[in-house]
Amino acid sequence: MxxxxxxxxxxxxxxxxxxxxxxxxxxxxxxxxxxxxxxxxxxxxxxxxxxxxxxxxxxxxxxxxxxxxxxxxxxxxxxxxxxxxxxxxxxxxxxxxxxxxxxxxxxxxxxxxxxxxxxxxxxxxxxxxxxxxxxxxxxxxxxxxxxxxxxxxxxxxxxxxxxxxPDLSPVRSPALQHFLRDAQFGLIARRIRGEGTQFEALSEYEPGMDRRRIDWKASARHTRLYARENESERNNQIVFAFDCGQAMCEPVDGLPRIDRAVSAALTAAYVALKGGDRVSLFGFAARPQIATPFYGETRQFHRLQAAAAALDYHSEEPNFTLALATLSSRLQRRSMVVVFSDFTDPTGAEIMIESLGRLVEHHLVLFVTIADSELSDLEDAAPDTLDNLAMAVTADTLSRQRALVLQRLRQMGIDVIEAPWDRIGYRLIDAYLAVKRSGAIG
Structure with missing residues (x-):
């Protein structure tokens, strides 16, 4: 040529x-x-x-x-x-x-x-x-x-x-691998004893143990105090539901919020699979987009990754009523549903609150949202000009409205996680482990 x-x-x-x-x-x-x-x-x-x-x-x-x-x-x-x-x-x-x-x-x-x-x-x-x-x-x-x-x-x-x-660097991080091996959170590396709902074994009571764990009948037979050791339930159903609408497509530190949410969810999903639970992904915008089966083995994690990669970006508002009703009809037993979403005003959040209220009647619901760093920066900006003062007042009003919506969710019995994008993954893992230890899912 x-x-x-x-x-x-x-x-x-x-x-x-x-x-x-x-x-x-x-x-x-x-x-x-x-x-x-x-x-x-x-x-x-x-x-x-x-x-x-x-x-x-x-x-x-x-x-x-x-x-x-x-x-x-x-x-x-x-x-x-x-x-x-x-x-x-x-x-x-x-x-x-x-x-x-x-x-x-x-x-x-x-x-x-x-x-x-x-x-x-x-x-x-x-x-x-x-x-x-x-x-x-x-x-x-x-x-x-x-x-x-x-x-x-x-x-x-x-x-x-x-x-x-999706970004899986948090899953590969040494911090998470150390977290999975930590004896304090042994439900990953070994069974949790002393907590949970399923009976595991009896052990001699030692000072410092919870007295509510004493098995008085067994203690009477052996003339010594014995305590029950329980194992946290496994095979729980965990659903990560993603709002793929307009608000979640807005960038935060260079990437759309939905991508930050997907990375956090996959990190928590990996921990859940290690803990013996079953995980599913659900995505929606104006209508449901994806709904995966429940996967219960770490070797199936790549299927969750592929499904998360298929979550598309939509410039439309999400239909919470249709999406959560569809999700609820798919769940045949009590499950833990983690909803990743965001909202810009309390009026638009009303339908979301109503839909989540119906979902929480039958399932354990966690609501995860990324803290708005831009809003915080506007609030903290020095009011040295009239424009800065007006923006600070508007930002403060929006923050108060946002706090009211989150407070209403908490009053409905929904656990709310609001954190910067680089912390929501580990905050979500903490919440999952606390729920698992308490046996609140089953």
Whole structure:
């Protein structure tokens, strides 16, 4: 394939600066007008020669993974094999891609020579901002001659799809792995004894034990005090329900709230699977979107991950009445339902409150929402101008209204978790373990 020859920005600047000089020559010595076109032709010849000695492209490669996680760095490598190249000159590359991989959809990189061969390479780091399947669409390569006046350029279409999965870095974190091994929360590593509802064994009563655990009949038979050791129930049903509507698609620290919620839910789901419980995901917007079966083994965790990746972004308001009624009809036994949602005003939250009220009559409900850091910043801003003062008053009013809605949920018997996005995962795990220890699900 023949590669086009193009002038560089340096050549364009030289031509632009030479134009006034040509005009001065034509005005001062009309007989010497031929100098200007001759100089232009000479510059064009130099540009072509410079591009010709820039070298020949023998091959190129764009190396990128087929899978990545939202919010986590994605490394793309561009390589070009150039031969018969004169010394000097730059080699640059540009990529066009789906905006899910990075805002703007384009990235540029300067390639550097690899010692010992004719390969030039450069690395581009992207940060995916939404889940789904994204594509690398095109690559451009341009390499200049030693004078930097002429360059060769090529464009090639790419057919490289990248699946963007939910962020599982909290699941892999050493903190969570240590958490799972912690003896204090032994319902992950071993059975919890002394709490729960299922009888496990009898042990001699020791000072400091809860006196309510004393088995008086067994103590009378053995003439010594014995206490009951119970095991927390397993095989509980845990449902993570996601509001995929407009409010949850708003960004918080660079990623949509729904993606923050999905990451927290999958972290808690992994702990629940380790604890012997069964987990399901449910997503809804104007109508229910996904509803997975219940999975009860850690080897099935990838199915939950795939289902979470399929949760789409919707600009419409969620229909809580239809969604929670559909969810309730699917649950044949008492379950723990964790609802991830957000709201912007108390009027819009009324329908949500009514629907959650009907759900809490038969199930244990947790409501999880991400604290609005922008609202807090507006409240705390110094009122040094009238605009700042007005925004602070409005933010304070919205915060009070938000607090009233959450208080109403608590009064209905719903556990509410409101925390910054980087803490809701562990707050949710704490709440799950507390519920499991108390046996409140079954």
């Amino acid at each position: 023949k590669l086009p020859l193009v002038p560089t920005a340096r050549a364009a600047w030289i031509a632009a600066l030479a134009a006034p000089v040509a005009l001065l020559i034509a005005a001062a010595a009309p007989a010497a007008w031929v100098v200007a076109p001759a100089a232009g032709v000479a510059l064009l010849v130099v540009i072509v020669l410079d591009a010709l000695v820039a070298g020949r492209l023998d091959g190129w490669r764009v190396i990128a993974p087929h899978d990545c996680e939202v919010g986590e760095p994605l490394h793309v490598q561009v390589l070009a094999d150039l031969s018969a190249r004169a010394g000097g000159g730059a080699v640059d590359a540009a990529l066009e891609f789906d905006s899910r991989l990075e805002d703007g959809g384009r990235a540029f990189v300067a390639l550097h020579p690899d010692q010992g061969n004719d390969t030039w390479q450069g690395d581009i780091t992207l940060t995916p901002n939404r889940r789904g399947t994204a594509t690398l669409d095109r690559v451009w390569l341009r390499w200049t001659g030693p004078l930097g006046l002429g360059a060769r350029q090529m464009q090639h279409d790419l057919d490289h799809a990248i699946r963007i999965w």
